[in-house]
Amino acid sequence: MPSLFRRKRLMIVLLGFIVLVTLIGFSIRDRDSLSTPEKFLQDSVGWMQTIFHKPVSFVDTTVENVQDMFNVYEQNQVLKTRLSEYKGVIQENQRLNKEVDELQDTLGKSEGLSDYSSIQATVIARSSDRWFEQMTINKGEEDGVEKDMAVMTSDGLVGKVKSAGAFHSTVLLLSGFDRSNKISSWVVREDKEEAFGLIEGYDDESGRLLLEGIKLDEELEPGDTVISSGLGGVFPSNLRIGTVEEVVNDQYGLTKTAYVEPFADLFDINHVMVVDRSVETIDTSSEAEGDES
CATH class of the missing domain: 2.40.10.350 (Rod shape-determining protein MreC, domain 2)
Incomplete structure (x- = not known):
């Protein structure tokens, strides 16, 4: 009895292997159309990918938007800092120009005091x-x-x-x-x-x-x-x-x-x-x- 059991299991394994090889060979051959089970399997996989892709894409887009917002904020801070620096440079330049004008006027007046x-x-x-x-x-x-x-x-x-x-x-x-x-x-x-x-x-x-x-x-x-x-x-x-x-x-x-x-x-x-x-x-x-x- 045990030997008969083993033979049956072996036969089942062999038949399953033959069916698997046959299906593999059938699926990899060149065909213009898919079988109904293959279509069902493809559509099922596509639906699952669509279901999982949308939330993943939404989360990914949200993360990118948040990162962009932080980048824009940092760039805005940098621009504000540079704008303040430019204002300081402009004011310093105006002050220096005023001092240069005063020095030139003073030197010109000094030449007039020749006595x-x-x-x-x-x-x-x-x-x-x-x-x-x-x-x-x-x-x-x-x-x-x-x-x-x-x-x-x-x-x-x-x-x-x-x-x-x-x-x-x-x-x-x-x-x-x-x-x-x-x-x-x-x-x-x-x-x-x-x-x-x-x-x-x-x-x-x-x-x-x-x-x-x-x-x-x-x-x-x-x-x-x-x-x-x-x-x-x-x-x-x-x-x-x-x-x-x-x-x-x-x-x-x-x-x-x-x-x-x-x-x-x-x-x-x-x-x-x-x-x-x-x-x-x-x-x-x-x-x-x-x-x-």
Whole structure:
């Protein structure tokens, strides 16, 4: 019995193998059409692939979209950062262009002061509690700066050296002047002689200098130019100070006081010239006459 059982199982295995080989051979041969079972099997596999492909494709697309969103966000952050950098570069370029223009104007004005020795300097600090009164420059006694020297920009006079250190100096601005700091001045008028006066203070309310001690018979007009006279022994002559805007009688009615608008912007100063009047002017014409004689 056991041997018969084995023979039956062997026969079944052999028949199954023959059927399998036959089916394989039938399926791999060239045919123009598929059998009904093959069609059913192909369609079933296709449906299963379609069912599984859609969620997989949806998940894959969603993941790609999320990654793209993160990439766009990162790129947007990079672009914002670069845009901020570009704005900073533009502002820095504008600031540098302004400084270049100021330096060129200052150098051009320095050439005009041929009778004086001028020292180029840069403002490095302004006191927070005395912003409108004084500032610090990067030149001192080692550079030839001394106390009471005039300080100006390319536009006009801004003040004088209050104190000089070895390498830095403190400048007292015109807006910090009082009666103890005077500037001997001329008022230049058309078709008239110059009128004399003294810059003796600063009016905080109007932001103008006070030119006092003007004779009552002197007729000043708005727009007249005020320059240093050089008579006070501290400031050189012909330094531009400002223009007359208003003239009033003093409280005693003995002299006139003129309100003068400074040529220079006292609140926006970056580069200055320290003017030394100790340099003597050489009269070349006199020298030429001496040589001829």
